[in-house]
Amino acid sequence: MLASNILNELIAAVGAENVLTDKTDMICYGYDATQMEYLPDAVVHPANPEEVSAVLKLANLHGFHVFPRGAGSGFTGGALPKAGGVVLVTTRLNRILRIDTENLIAEVEPGVVTEQFQLAVEKLGLFYPPDPASLKFSTLGGNVAENAGGPRCVKYGVTRDFVMGLEVVLPTGEIIRTGTETYKAVVGYDMSRLLCGSEGTLGVITKIIFKLLPLPEAKKTMLTIFDSIDGAAKAVSTIIGNKIIPTTLEFMDHATLQCVEKRFNLGIPAEGRAVLLIEVDGDRDLIEKQADRIHELIKPLGLVQFRAARDEAESAELWRVRRLVSPSLRDINPDKYNEDIVVPRSKVPDVIRTIEKIQQKYDIPIVNFGHAGDGNIHVNVMINKQIPGQQEKAHQAITEIFRAALDLNGTMSGEHGVGLSKAPYIEMELSPQQIAAMKAIKHALDPNNILNPGKMFPW
Amino acid sequence: MLASNILNELIAAVGAENVLTDKTDMICYGYDATQMEYLPDAVVHPANPEEVSAVLKLANLHGFHVFPRGAGSGFTGGALPKAGGVVLVTTRLNRILRIDTENLIAEVEPGVVTEQFQLAVEKLGLFYPPDPASLKFSTLGGNVAENAGGPRCVKYGVTRDFVMGLEVVLPTGEIIRTGTETYKAVVGYDMSRLLCGSEGTLGVITKIIFKLLPLPEAKKTMLTIFDSIDGAAKAVSTIIGNKIIPTTLEFMDHATLQCVEKRFNLGIPAEGRAVLLIEVDGDRDLIEKQADRIHELIKPLGLVQFRAARDEAESAELWRVRRLVSPSLRDINPDKYNEDIVVPRSKVPDVIRTIEKIQQKYDIPIVNFGHAGDGNIHVNVMINKQIPGQQEKAHQAITEIFRAALDLNGTMSGEHGVGLSKAPYIEMELSPQQIAAMKAIKHALDPNNILNPGKMFPW
Numbered sequence: 001m002l003a004s005n006i007l008n009e010l011i012a013a014v015g016a017e018n019v020l021t022d023k024t025d026m027i028c029y030g031y032d033a034t035q036m037e038y039l040p041d042a043v044v045h046p047a048n049p050e051e052v053s054a055v056l057k058l059a060n061l062h063g064f065h066v067f068p069r070g071a072g073s074g075f076t077g078g079a080l081p082k083a084g085g086v087v088l089v090t091t092r093l094n095r096i097l098r099i100d101t102e103n104l105i106a107e108v109e110p111g112v113v114t115e116q117f118q119l120a121v122e123k124l125g126l127f128y129p130p131d132p133a134s135l136k137f138s139t140l141g142g143n144v145a146e147n148a149g150g151p152r153c154v155k156y157g158v159t160r161d162f163v164m165g166l167e168v169v170l171p172t173g174e175i176i177r178t179g180t181e182t183y184k185a186v187v188g189y190d191m192s193r194l195l196c197g198s199e200g201t202l203g204v205i206t207k208i209i210f211k212l213l214p215l216p217e218a219k220k221t222m223l224t225i226f227d228s229i230d231g232a233a234k235a236v237s238t239i240i241g242n243k244i245i246p247t248t249l250e251f252m253d254h255a256t257l258q259c260v261e262k263r264f265n266l267g268i269p270a271e272g273r274a275v276l277l278i279e280v281d282g283d284r285d286l287i288e289k290q291a292d293r294i295h296e297l298i299k300p301l302g303l304v305q306f307r308a309a310r311d312e313a314e315s316a317e318l319w320r321v322r323r324l325v326s327p328s329l330r331d332i333n334p335d336k337y338n339e340d341i342v343v344p345r346s347k348v349p350d351v352i353r354t355i356e357k358i359q360q361k362y363d364i365p366i367v368n369f370g371h372a373g374d375g376n377i378h379v380n381v382m383i384n385k386q387i388p389g390q391q392e393k394a395h396q397a398i399t400e401i402f403r404a405a406l407d408l409n410g411t412m413s414g415e416h417g418v419g420l421s422k423a424p425y426i427e428m429e430l431s432p433q434q435i436a437a438m439k440a441i442k443h444a445l446d447p448n449n450i451l452n453p454g455k456m457f458p459w
Numbered sequence: 460m461l462a463s464n465i466l467n468e469l470i471a472a473v474g475a476e477n478v479l480t481d482k483t484d485m486i487c488y489g490y491d492a493t494q495m496e497y498l499p500d501a502v503v504h505p506a507n508p509e510e511v512s513a514v515l516k517l518a519n520l521h522g523f524h525v526f527p528r529g530a531g532s533g534f535t536g537g538a539l540p541k542a543g544g545v546v547l548v549t550t551r552l553n554r555i556l557r558i559d560t561e562n563l564i565a566e567v568e569p570g571v572v573t574e575q576f577q578l579a580v581e582k583l584g585l586f587y588p589p590d591p592a593s594l595k596f597s598t599l600g601g602n603v604a605e606n607a608g609g610p611r612c613v614k615y616g617v618t619r620d621f622v623m624g625l626e627v628v629l630p631t632g633e634i635i636r637t638g639t640e641t642y643k644a645v646v647g648y649d650m651s652r653l654l655c656g657s658e659g660t661l662g663v664i665t666k667i668i669f670k671l672l673p674l675p676e677a678k679k680t681m682l683t684i685f686d687s688i689d690g691a692a693k694a695v696s697t698i699i700g701n702k703i704i705p706t707t708l709e710f711m712d713h714a715t716l717q718c719v720e721k722r723f724n725l726g727i728p729a730e731g732r733a734v735l736l737i738e739v740d741g742d743r744d745l746i747e748k749q750a751d752r753i754h755e756l757i758k759p760l761g762l763v764q765f766r767a768a769r770d771e772a773e774s775a776e777l778w779r780v781r782r783l784v785s786p787s788l789r790d791i792n793p794d795k796y797n798e799d800i801v802v803p804r805s806k807v808p809d810v811i812r813t814i815e816k817i818q819q820k821y822d823i824p825i826v827n828f829g830h831a832g833d834g835n836i837h838v839n840v841m842i843n844k845q846i847p848g849q850q851e852k853a854h855q856a857i858t859e860i861f862r863a864a865l866d867l868n869g870t871m872s873g874e875h876g877v878g879l880s881k882a883p884y885i886e887m888e889l890s891p892q893q894i895a896a897m898k899a900i901k902h903a904l905d906p907n908n909i910l911n912p913g914k915m916f917p918w
Contacts, residue, residue: 184874242673342643
């Protein structure tokens with residue numbers, strides 16, 4: 001509970017209609033995609049950086065915690081007020097301030113929904129590639145704070161690669177600009193990229209300057225099915241080794257295929273053990289040539305089926321297999337732990353085989369799909385929380401899965417971040433010296449530890 | 460002067476043959492490309508991260524300064540021991556540890572010369588795009604510390620975009636790994652990118668994991684001459700607006716052209732006011748198509764000459780114009796201040812016009828060339844230091860040039876960094892709050908301020 005004088009000061013800072021304290025509202029802002037729930041004491045909806053600054057200055061003065069939140073679509077509890085305090089929602093800062101078609105940059109506020117931004121730039125013939133699965137509802141501020149990825153990152157890079165500059169309110173309330181409107185810029189430390197992926201612990205983002213690209217002329221989608229996971233993995237390195245970098249190289253393992261086929265009867269051949277959904281984009285002639293070359297290259301690798309879309313409608317049909325994965329998963333078990341390990345791409349078959357062993361050991365269904373081009377696998381551990389012991393088994397299995405990824409020089413997370421969910425595991429990946437250096441930076445910028453405490457590091 | 464006990468401890472740490480104190484040696488390590496000179500008290504050549512760590516621990520214990528140095532090719536004095544102390548040279552750490560052709564990554568030590576690394580990966584059909592002008596002698600460690608750019612960055616990005624992970628010795632001597640061997644990785648703060656461009660003030664880099672690309676199949680060079688700077692600038696945005704992102708878009712202004720023509724008689728037409736050296740790379744058929752399309756697109760923009768190379772020899776001939784710029788400059792005046800401002804690319808003509816006015820005001824020749832694709836202009840202020848008052852005039856002119864770049868939402872430096880040369884100007888670009896945040900990070904990681912003090916910020 002916040003003292004009434006603090007509430008009054010928050011009201012003075014952002015306006016009475018922008019400070020919520022009703023229980024119902026607290027429930028609305030106490031969840032995210034993790035199914036965890038932590039109720040805040042209050043929720044504020046500032047309208048501009050000055051109001052964000054005022055809230056953070058009050059927090060430092062009175063010692064309450066502030067938890068920045070975009071759409072609350074995170075997978076690791078990054079926006080949840082576990083320590084109690086004030087949730088600061090950035091969705092009122094939702095304007096696309098400008099799209100500069102000559103210099104290919106855009107300036108936006110953090111509350112803009114990712115897909116809305118993509119559609120706005122595409123209307124002008126431009127392209128913002130990062131495409132997290134949540135793009136229909138997640139916000140660009142959240143994307144930057146988590147350094148969001150997506151299928152297209154294998155060719156185009158992650159959110160960080162499109163951030164040129166930010167306006168940030170530091171934990172102590174100072175409003176700063178980072179970076180510039182030019183892609184090359186080396187004056188001072190790279191605060192923009194330090195903020196990318198810092199999970200709302202180092203500052204509240206209030207403006208973003210993005211780099212844009214010209215919208216590719218055309219794209220071509222191919223659904224390819226292999227008789228082994230090794231064939232699919234070999235296909236990935238063969239395609240890239242032959243100088244073709246597809247826009248997406250989406251992968252589904254046998255368990256995923258079975259699950260989708262059982263529910264939706266898509267006619268996936270029985271001998272299919274792994275799917276690669278491949279998309280190339282760019283010059284219209286070039287992509288046709290690339291599609292032919294890809295077919296030729298992957299034929300000897302145990303290819304069971306190859307379908308190439310001739311138009312947008314056929315492309316959507318091929319993507320349907322991938323889109324039906326999530327709705328199918330709940331048929332296996334009602335509860336899901338959704339991890340997102342990464343390994344060097346040649347190690348995908350190794351880690352999938354290890355995960356199969358872990359699945360047998362704990363007798364829990366595990367379904368794997370993801371972004372094969374960058375070795376980023378969504379590992380879905382499917383359990384029923386009602387069955388005693390299943391949660392514990394899942395946690396043990398996840399620990400072993402993380403260990404497997406790390407042993408292959410990978411990471412525990414390529415897209416979701418650490419937040420609350422992975423904080424207990426972070427010492428598996430980062431050394432005490434690394435954590436100490438990161439905490440020193442956190443302390444330097446947030447000496448009172450008021451901004452998003454309890455996330456990322458076990459404090 | 461270092462006390463003899465400290466020298467003995469340095470000798471114990473890295474071996475007697477790797478500690479230099481002779482005056483002649485101090486002169487060798489007291490300069491860089493700025494023509495400034497600051498003699499160190501000693502120079503150490505550690506062989507591995509443990510020895511680097513030992514030197515830094517001694518520095519913290521005894522309170523002497525340490526200045527990391529690669530090839531000493533920097534343009535802003537980043538490696539110079541202005542405050543006195545020990546220069547730590549990383550050139551013994553010069554192994555390419557591995558090139559992984561399947562996962563397209565390489566692990567190198569910081570002392571590897573950039574071009575050597577490029578040749579090594581190209582032999583395997585791979586590609587490391589960053590190409591600073593110093594690539595024949597500068598080291599990869601220096602490239603990372605300065606976040607080096609180059610002509611190809613307009614298409615491929617800067618050094619930072621290829622850094623996946625580092626091994627770093629922190630200023631207090633701890634050896635840490637940052638990042639991973641996977642491009643997607645969001646566990647903890649992005650220490651790798653914080654180190655990129657930190658100019659040796661936050662740690663000594665002892666290993667680098669680079670992302671590589673497949674080597675493009677072919678490239679095509681075009682020399683294009685326009686009757687106005689506006690025509691050349693318009694050509695840049697027209698080409699990119701038509702979905703062609705060239706590998707390089709090198710620009711030379713009229714003063715540069717006159718200078719090269721006078722010395723080398725290349726037959727540049729008299730009506731030529733600006734040159735764009737354009738290169739495209741990729742699929743062989745595609746680049747031929749792109750070259751034709753570029754010619755067609757830029758014809759109406761005051762094109763005076765268009766030459767397209769048919770082979771490698773002709774390409775080298777076209778690049779000759781660009782390569783002869785530096786040797787020609789000294790004909791104008793013996794001394795040069797070489798700045799590297801950046802503006803949004805559509806603003807290049809504006810800033811060039813402002814620079815012309817500044818040149819007239821101070822009556823000093825200023826020659827501009829650079830990377831038009833990302834608005835990065837090398838501004839060469841040519842003076843004769845023997846003539847009284849010229850240095851002061853140059854500094855005033857440079858201040859006005861920086862102001863012009865900043866007023867157009869640009870930056871003082873796109874490639875060279877701040878170092879000593881630009882530290883006096885940094886408050887023109889960064890706010891007191893930005894500088895305070897950066898200094899807080901520096902202090903958090905280097906509480907005794909022993910690593911490369913006096914660089915970047917006016918302490």
